[in-house]
Amino acid sequence: MSLKYTCPGCGTPLGYKGLCWNCKCEQERTAALAWTPQQIAEKQRNLIQNIRRLGDMEDPEFTDFWQLLSYRDAITPEIQRAALAAEAFWPCEIYYHAPADVRDGLIHALLSTEDSSAASNLMSCLAMQGDDKAMETLLELERNPRPWRKGLYADPSSYAQIGGWTFDKEGHRTQLNFNTCYPMVKGTSGEKSPxxxxxxxxxxxxxxxxxxxxxLVLDGRDERLRFLGLDGILTAACCPSCVGFLKGPALNSFSLDGGVEILPSELFDGSERMDCYVSPDDYKALTENPFVLGRAPVPLFYGCASEDVNTVGGFGNWVQDAEYTACPHCGKPMKYLAQIQWDTVFDCAEGTLYIEFCPDCQIVSMQHQQT
Ligand SMILES: [Zn+2]
Ligand SMILES: [Zn+2]
Incomplete structure (x- = not known):
């Protein structure tokens, strides 16, 4: 079957006239990155006035919110206060690092509710707020569960993971993601990249x-990647065809000199064999992709507004709930490292590969999720 049109951005054959999905996302991102301070202020004002529309996924508020957050890091305490006043508790990212008065409002709402799903949303919001008092509240609820806990699948410490951190029974806090984010961008052919x-x-x-x-092959000695605390090379290796069909994540151990040992895996249905869905052409496209590490850091949620951005550090745009892998060696939750959008490296492929690692045991986890 030959398609009638081609994308004017990248030349991909299309069944319709206009930009392909990826080029459209890129165009929207470029536009958001070029907003003037006045345009940003206007969008912030509109969001405050119509904050209720955000929860109903109405535009322009819904798109504006994600673009303000992800591309401009421009969700202000005023927006957070308006959201709290309107009892807008979704999406929880509104409350990322919200000020103390907003946090106290969230805690009050959480401790007052008897409803499981409201408690679920509010715990996610507190996870995003993420300060010590937010942790104390979640810890207290983990130690002394309320009746609504029966209606939920996960403990408060798992909810904390949504905000990129967690805690153990003694109340020790662990950070699970990095406070720096870099994008992968299209480089020129032969361009060196860490x-x-x-x-x-x-x-x-x-x-x-x-x-x-x-x-993913990453050299932590590059100046830009110092935040990872890796004095050498991290390699994440898997079968690109089977990684979405495994029981649990794909795992490998790595050594800082570039060594890799693939750890054993099982197929999700317990069978021995699986067809390979990656053709030689797909494999070639994967290994000849143009992505290099961007020059400058970007906001932590840069990879969360669309499904076409590969990032290192910051937050992933988890398709399902954020699911940090427990390290198979030490049992601690791994740290979130990177996301690779499948359709940026394969034609017509779906889903996202989330890469995590345990810095102590030098083990990498890769999970592929799709809607
Ligand atoms: Zn395979
Ligand atoms: Zn470990």
């Missing part, structure tokens, strides 16, 4: 027989 997506490997997958790939 982060590469999709490097070829020679070994093959025990399930499908296809070639494994280094999905």
């Amino acid at each position: 982060v590469r997506i999709g490097q070829p490997r020679e070994d093959t997958c025990p399930h499908c027989g296809g070639r494994m790939a280094d999905m």
